[in-house]
Amino acid sequence: MLAQILPLAGVVIGALASYLATAMAERARFRRSMAIRWDERRMDVYVEYTSHVKKMLKLGEKILRDPADPAGRQADLEALEEERSARFEALALLADPATTDAAHTVNRQVARLLRATREPDRTEPPAAGGPSLGDDVVAALNTFHAAARRGLGVSSGSPL
Incomplete structure (x- = not known):
């Protein structure tokens, strides 16, 4: 009887080990898949956000340089x-x-930048040689890009 129980126990232990290994591998694969999915979504959101900021920057600078048709551009x-x-x-x-x-x-x-376009008379002009509102937006965007890259695990200069 013992001769029959030992091989049966070995089969049960082997099946259990196989099941656990497969379950752990599937769980790891699922987690990787979800991480990639969320990283892709984050990157899309970051790109959409920065694109709108850049469009606003271009239009805002245009309004400040040339206030012709301010109502249409402001809208x-x-x-x-x-x-x-x-x-x-x-x-x-x-x-x-x-x-x-x-x-x-x-x-x-x-x-x-929005305040400056809404109330150009109340906006202090930038100091001579100092950064403009646009420069401040670009500097903040550069800091944002660096933080987003770190958050996504993108290191600059390294091949993918």
């Missing part, structure tokens, strides 16, 4: 602001804290 800028704000909400839900903080800094610089 376009306000529409872009609504889109940027919606993109930021998605970003805040998906991004890591450092990237979210960097995006908040971008938002503050964009708000300064």
Whole structure:
């Protein structure tokens, strides 16, 4: 009888070990798949957000340089602001804290640009040779890009 139980126990232990190994491999594969999916979604949100900020920057600078048709351009800028704000909400839900903080800094610089276009008479001109509002937005975007790259695990200069 013992001669029959030992091989049977070996088969049961082997089947259990095989099942556990397969389950662990499947779980790891699922986690990798989900991580890739969320990284792709985060990157899409980051690109959409920065695209809207850049469009706002270009239009805002155009309004400040040449105030012709301010109502039409301002309406376009306000529409872009609504889109940027919606993109930021998605970003805040998906991004890591450092990237979210960097995006908040971008938002503050964009708000300064919007104020300047809404009330050009109340805006202080930049100091001679100093950074413009646009330069401040670009600097904040560069910090955002660096934080987003770190959050996505992208190291600069390394081949993929």
